[in-house]
Amino acid sequence: MAGTTESLARFAPELVLSATILAILIVDLIARLQPKRPSLLSGVALVGLSAMAGALWLTPTGDTSLFTHLLAFDGLARYFKGFFILAAALGVLFGHLSDEISRSRLGEYYIQLLCLTLGLSLLASAQNLLMLYLALELVSLPSYVLSGFRWWDRRASEAALKYVVFGGAASGVMLYGFSLIYGITGTLQIDGVAAALTAAATGGQGIAGQLGLLMAVMLSLAGFGYKVAAVPFHMWCPDVYEGAPTTFVAFLSVAPKAAGFAALIRFFVVGFGQPAPGAAGFPWAEILGIIAIGTMTLGNVVAVTQDNVKRLLAYSSIAQAGYLIMALAVGTDEAIRAVMLYLGFYLLMNMGAFFGVQLAGGERLSAFRGMASRNATLAITMAIFLFSLTGIPPFAGFIGKFYLFAAVLSVGEPFFYALAIIGVLNSAISLYYYAKVVRVMFLDKAEEGDGVVEVSRPASALLLALAGPTLLFGVWWAPLADLIDKASSILR
Amino acid sequence: MSDTLVAVVFYGLAIFTLSGAALVAFSRNIVHSAFALFATFVGVAGLYALMSANLLAVIQLLVYAGGILVLILFAVMLTSRIDEARVSNHAWGRQPAAWAVGGLTAILIYVAVKAPLKAPMIKGALGGPAAFGDALLGPYVLPFEIISMLLLAALIGAVTLARGRDAAEAAKLAKPAEAAAPVQAAEPAQAAEPAEAAEPAEEVNA
Amino acid sequence: MIIGLNHFQVVSALLFGLGLLTIITRRNAVAVLMGVELVLNAGLVNLVAISRYQTGGLDGQIFALFGVVLAAAEAVVALAIVLQLFRARRSVDTIDVTDMRG
Numbered sequence: 001m002a003g004t005t006e007s008l009a010r011f012a013p014e015l016v017l018s019a020t021i022l023a024i025l026i027v028d029l030i031a032r033l034q035p036k037r038p039s040l041l042s043g044v045a046l047v048g049l050s051a052m053a054g055a056l057w058l059t060p061t062g063d064t065s066l067f068t069h070l071l072a073f074d075g076l077a078r079y080f081k082g083f084f085i086l087a088a089a090l091g092v093l094f095g096h097l098s099d100e101i102s103r104s105r106l107g108e109y110y111i112q113l114l115c116l117t118l119g120l121s122l123l124a125s126a127q128n129l130l131m132l133y134l135a136l137e138l139v140s141l142p143s144y145v146l147s148g149f150r151w152w153d154r155r156a157s158e159a160a161l162k163y164v165v166f167g168g169a170a171s172g173v174m175l176y177g178f179s180l181i182y183g184i185t186g187t188l189q190i191d192g193v194a195a196a197l198t199a200a201a202t203g204g205q206g207i208a209g210q211l212g213l214l215m216a217v218m219l220s221l222a223g224f225g226y227k228v229a230a231v232p233f234h235m236w237c238p239d240v241y242e243g244a245p246t247t248f249v250a251f252l253s254v255a256p257k258a259a260g261f262a263a264l265i266r267f268f269v270v271g272f273g274q275p276a277p278g279a280a281g282f283p284w285a286e287i288l289g290i291i292a293i294g295t296m297t298l299g300n301v302v303a304v305t306q307d308n309v310k311r312l313l314a315y316s317s318i319a320q321a322g323y324l325i326m327a328l329a330v331g332t333d334e335a336i337r338a339v340m341l342y343l344g345f346y347l348l349m350n351m352g353a354f355f356g357v358q359l360a361g362g363e364r365l366s367a368f369r370g371m372a373s374r375n376a377t378l379a380i381t382m383a384i385f386l387f388s389l390t391g392i393p394p395f396a397g398f399i400g401k402f403y404l405f406a407a408v409l410s411v412g413e414p415f416f417y418a419l420a421i422i423g424v425l426n427s428a429i430s431l432y433y434y435a436k437v438v439r440v441m442f443l444d445k446a447e448e449g450d451g452v453v454e455v456s457r458p459a460s461a462l463l464l465a466l467a468g469p470t471l472l473f474g475v476w477w478a479p480l481a482d483l484i485d486k487a488s489s490i491l492r
Numbered sequence: 493m494s495d496t497l498v499a500v501v502f503y504g505l506a507i508f509t510l511s512g513a514a515l516v517a518f519s520r521n522i523v524h525s526a527f528a529l530f531a532t533f534v535g536v537a538g539l540y541a542l543m544s545a546n547l548l549a550v551i552q553l554l555v556y557a558g559g560i561l562v563l564i565l566f567a568v569m570l571t572s573r574i575d576e577a578r579v580s581n582h583a584w585g586r587q588p589a590a591w592a593v594g595g596l597t598a599i600l601i602y603v604a605v606k607a608p609l610k611a612p613m614i615k616g617a618l619g620g621p622a623a624f625g626d627a628l629l630g631p632y633v634l635p636f637e638i639i640s641m642l643l644l645a646a647l648i649g650a651v652t653l654a655r656g657r658d659a660a661e662a663a664k665l666a667k668p669a670e671a672a673a674p675v676q677a678a679e680p681a682q683a684a685e686p687a688e689a690a691e692p693a694e695e696v697n698a
Numbered sequence: 699m700i701i702g703l704n705h706f707q708v709v710s711a712l713l714f715g716l717g718l719l720t721i722i723t724r725r726n727a728v729a730v731l732m733g734v735e736l737v738l739n740a741g742l743v744n745l746v747a748i749s750r751y752q753t754g755g756l757d758g759q760i761f762a763l764f765g766v767v768l769a770a771a772e773a774v775v776a777l778a779i780v781l782q783l784f785r786a787r788r789s790v791d792t793i794d795v796t797d798m799r800g
Contacts, residue, residue, distance in 0.1 A: 018641060021641070021644075025648075066634075067631075067633070067634040068631040070631075070632075070634050070635070071634070105652065108648060108652045111645070111648055112645060112648065112649055112652070115641060115642075115644070115645035116645075118638075118641060119642075122638065129761075130632075130635060130757075130760070130761045130764060131634070131635060133761075133764075133765075133768070134635050134638055134639065134642070134764060134768070135638075137642060137768045137771070137772065138638065138641065138642045138645065140772075141642065141645055141646050141649060141771060141772065141775050142645050142649060144649070144775050144776075144779060145645075145649030145650075145652060145653060145775060145778075145779075148653055148779050148782055149652075151653065151782050151785075151786055152786070153786075154786055156786075157779065157782050157783035157786045158783065160653075160779045160782070160783075161727055161779050161780065161783055164731075164772075164775060164776045164779050165727055165730045165731060165734070165776070168731065168734040168772055168776065169721045169730070169733070169734050169737065171772075172717070172734045172737035172738045172741065173718070173737060175737075175738060175741035175742075175765060176714050176737060176740055176741040176744065178741070178745075178761075179710075179741045179742075179744035179745045179748065179758075180603075180744070182744075182745060182748055182749075182753075182757075182758060182761075183707070183744065183748045183752065186748075186752060186753045187753075187757075188757050188761065207606075208602060208603050208605075208606035209603075211599060211602065211603050212603035215596075215599060215600060215603060495700050495701070498700075498701050499700075499701050502701045502705060506705075506709045509709065509713065510709065510712050510713065510716070513712070513713050513716040513717065513736050514716055516716065516717075516720055516729075516732050516733070516736060517716045517717075517719045517720040517723075517733070517736075522726055522728065522729055525729055525732055526732065529732050529735065529736075532713075532736065532739065533735075533739070536713075536739050536742075536743055539706065539709065539743055539746075540743075540746055540762075542701075543706070543746055543747060543750040543751075544750070545746050545750065545759050545762075548746060548759055548762055548763060548766075551763065551766055552766060555766050555767070555769075555770050556735075556739075556766065556769070556770075559770055559773075560735065560769060560770055560773045563773045563774065563777045564728065564731065564732060564735075564773065564777075566777060567728045567731070567776075567777050567780045567781075568728050570780075570781065570784060571728065571780055571781075571783075571784050589719075589722040589723060590719060590722075590723065593715055593718045593719045593722060594715065596715065596718070597711055597712065597714065597715030597718075600711035600714065600715070601708050601711045601712070603711075604704055604707030604708050604710075604711050605704055605708065623756060624756065624759070624760070624763070627756045627760055628760070632760055635764060639764060639767055639768075642768070642771060643767075643771055646771040646772075646774050646775050647774075649775055649778065650774050650775055650777075650778040653775075653778040653779060653781070653782045654778045654781055654782065
């Protein structure tokens with residue numbers, strides 16, 4: 001455990017981020033009448049995020065826990081912090097290029113986005129239930145605000161309302177679950193839970209104790225499940241994705257989901273032993289596996305019927321969460337590395353796909369009609385992202401899925417074979433609706449009124465910058481896999 | 493306090509709190525629900541005081557009964573006809589939902605009564621203000637600082653949502669954004685940018 | 699009769715159940731938010747009771763303190779969103795009138 005000074009040194013990335021938030025607030029006020037204000041704000045945000053990346057790079061490595069065991073500082077936390085910096089930088093760039101965010105509100109948009117990022121980084125490293133809850137709320141509150149950002153659209157206000165109501169309910173239920181865990185284990189530390197559980201198991205808890213533990217974990221799962229949009233806590237997802245600004249949905253569909261998985265990994269693997277704990281005699285792996293089946297099946301089946309691309313991608317992101325929960329159920333080191341790798345690819349392809357929707361200027365499937373002749377760059381990059389999401393070679397998504405399924409199959413139990421088969425069938429269904437969008441872009445003819453889609457040069461460059469790695473990682477993923485192999489240590 | 497007195501006070505508070513909560517759940521009039529919520533908050537503050545969490549009892553009264561409830565009343569009064577904003581696409585009817593919740597609660601009560609959580613009552617008052625202060629600036633200094641960022645985010649978020657619109661947004665409102673054709677969406681935005689930048693402070697009262 | 703942890707936990711469980719019932723059965727968004735407050739209160743009572751009767755120390759109470767503050771922050775944002783929805787609707791009505799004139 002590191003003392004306060006050492007903790008602060010390892011907390012430098014978050015300190016830089018907090019300073020950036022305040023700097024944006026001040027610049028936003030001072031530069032009110034500057035015609036260059038949007039560029040200035042984006043510049044400050046990007047410089048701040050780069051400084052955060054630098055601080056993360058320079059912090060001493062070596063796993064330890066910070067601030068009297070409130071935060072873990074380990075490979076998992078560092079990997080996800082880097083992930084969130086990249087996602088936030090893309091979020092800032094998308095916001096800068098977006099016409100949904102009015103220029104006079106750009107500062108407020110960035111402040112909310114970066115506060116959210118601060119919450120994400122804490123969520124990925126929280127080692128204490130109080131810290132976990134606080135981080136979750138720090139992620140949620142800005143998400144509610146940003147979902148309602150396009151307030152001139154009725155759908156945006158409704159989306160924000162649904163989100164805040166559902167999110168509040170989920171976090172309340174999770175708080176109750178945490179209180180039960182505290183009651184059963186007598187500690188708020190996640191790493192203390194495992195020890196307390198083992199002690200309780202040997203002490204003979206009886207049926208009530210077992211039931212209490214089951215309740216505690218299931219109720220806590222509500223909060224995580226809502227963050228990663230797992231069935232049955234997914235209901236908010238399509239509506240919020242439809243109503244929120246596309247530029248924010250790109251971020252929302254990736255970063256909070258990844259943070260939710262980081263927290264889930266810590267909660268289950270650290271708190272409840274590894275692999276699936278036998279200590280308390282509950283089949284956690286099977287419970288998570290069933291959630292995974294429900295999540296991916298529902299996501300994929302409903303996505304088939306959508307003709308709004310944002311909603312389609314919302315259901316697709318639910319399905320993607322299903323594949324990840326499937327690997328989480330396995331809970332081995334290999335599976336966790338697969339989850340981290342897949343999330344890395346998911347960042348590129350999902351943010352890219354939503355950025356494509358943002359640039360296409362419409363979210364109906366018809367807005368994409370004949371895109372190949374209206375803007376070839378957009379059509380081709382969009383096709384790359386969608387095929388990668390399907391998991392077809394030679395795109396990054398295929399490698400990611402390969403690792404996920406390999407991890408599931410390596411367990412060698414009938415339940416996990418069945419899980420993998422259902423996962424593969426689901427991938428086949430998903431090909432249908434992803435390919436539907438591609439077909440509309442390439443095979444349907446543009447009709448009258450479908451003009452050329454103007455995409456500014458920086459936006460095209462950004463699209464290519466996301467599509468390039470999606471292709472490259474599909475054939476040469478070793479660097480990222482190596483990085484994750486080195487950086488997947490989890491403080492227990 | 494003698495044990496009997498504690499028991500009497502406890503049952504009184506419990507009935508007060510739970511009948512408030514039941515009114516919140518079952519009352520048909522939302523204003524009644526809001527006032528019943530007040531009873532629940534006060535009752536919970538009483539329970540805190542009974543557990544000698546005195547500071548928390550005061551905070552519960554100030555923040556919950558004094559602050560949150562006023563906000564909720566505002567919301568009730570201002571939006572009396574917001575009913576059609578459905579919370580979610582309910583897959584469940586009310587009846588099965590009520591049964592499910594009842595079952596869940598029964599399990600929780602069973603756990604609470606039977607679970608080996610029974611432990612000797614710890615004597616003496618816990619956590620006076622001084623102990624709280626020590627803890628907040630000692631082991632819990634990080635959450636204490638983080639929550640200030642959270643409050644900043646909530647403050648700015650609420651202001652962002654509630655403030656008046658500016659000229660550019662008023663223009664957007666005049667032209668509903670739904671199903672904007674791709675070309676049209678790109679062009680006015682770029683054309684509008686310089687104008688917006690030139691007069692960013694101009695706000696139209698809603 | 700000695701009042702102990704179990705008594706408080708039963709109250710908390712009932713509070714939780716009533717809150718959840720409110721959340722699930724109510725259609726009005728503000729009423730649902732009230733249900734959320736009930737659920738939060740149930741969790742906080744549980745935390746305080748456990749730290750009072752079982753673990754000792756301040757952990758549970760500190761958690762409850764943060765919980766109260768977070769609930770307030772959440773209520774602020776939720777109210778802002780409710781008001782925004784209200785204003786957006788009013789604005790939409792105004793536009794309808796304008797359309798009919800033009």
